[in-house]
Amino acid sequence: MSASTPPTEPHGELVIRTIAMPADTNPSGDIFGGWLMSQMDLGAAIYARNLSRSRVTTVAVDGMAFLNPVSVGDIVNCHASLLKVGHTSMKITVEAWVQRGTDGKMLRVTKGVFTYVAIDQAGRPHPVHRG
Numbered sequence: 001m002s003a004s005t006p007p008t009e010p011h012g013e014l015v016i017r018t019i020a021m022p023a024d025t026n027p028s029g030d031i032f033g034g035w036l037m038s039q040m041d042l043g044a045a046i047y048a049r050n051l052s053r054s055r056v057t058t059v060a061v062d063g064m065a066f067l068n069p070v071s072v073g074d075i076v077n078c079h080a081s082l083l084k085v086g087h088t089s090m091k092i093t094v095e096a097w098v099q100r101g102t103d104g105k106m107l108r109v110t111k112g113v114f115t116y117v118a119i120d121q122a123g124r125p126h127p128v129h130r131g
């Protein structure tokens with residue numbers, strides 16, 4: 001596959017699956033980008049928490065791209081995969097894909113890299129011990 005060819009199927013573990021609802025729209029009636037980012041953040045945080053067996057917090061989001069619009073009723077799937085583990089941090093690639101209508105066809109709508117830090121009960125970073 002060339003670098004310019006968009007992927008035809010999700011990469012990574014399915015971490016969130018939900019339906020875009022009318023309450024998630026912006027004043028124009030389109031799905032609000034912030035809602036979609038929060039789904040990606042939740043999904044990647046689940047991935048990071050399972051990986052580190054620790055409480056985690058989001059420290060950065062990079063390369064966030066909104067590639068296609070999301071509509072009310074779309075089934076939204078977030079997929080996460082590990083990009084890098086540091087001393088206390090984890091970089092996780094997240095893609096959101098939607099299924100629209102009844103044919104089951106998937107369309108990639110966003111991508112981004114979310115970075116989490118493993119923290120203790122006081123909120124201080126501690127080393128990632130992979131579970």
Ligand SMILES: CC(C)(COP(=O)(O)OP(=O)(O)OC[C@H]1O[C@@H](n2cnc3c(N)ncnc32)[C@H](O)[C@@H]1OP(=O)(O)O)[C@@H](O)C(=O)NCCC(=O)NCCS
Pocket residue numbers: 057058059060085086087088089090115117119123124125
């Ligand atoms: C995340 C937090 C605990 C890190 O504390 P800190 O004192 O900055 O810790 P450090 O400087 O030791 O950095 C910890 C790790 O995060 C990484 N990091 C820090 N800032 C980063 C950034 N902007 N982008 C990517 N990685 C970053 C460091 O490289 C380090 O990784 P490593 O240990 O794998 O090498 C602290 O910044 C914090 O509490 N931030 C708020 C988090 C939050 O509230 N998130 C929710 C947003 S609503």
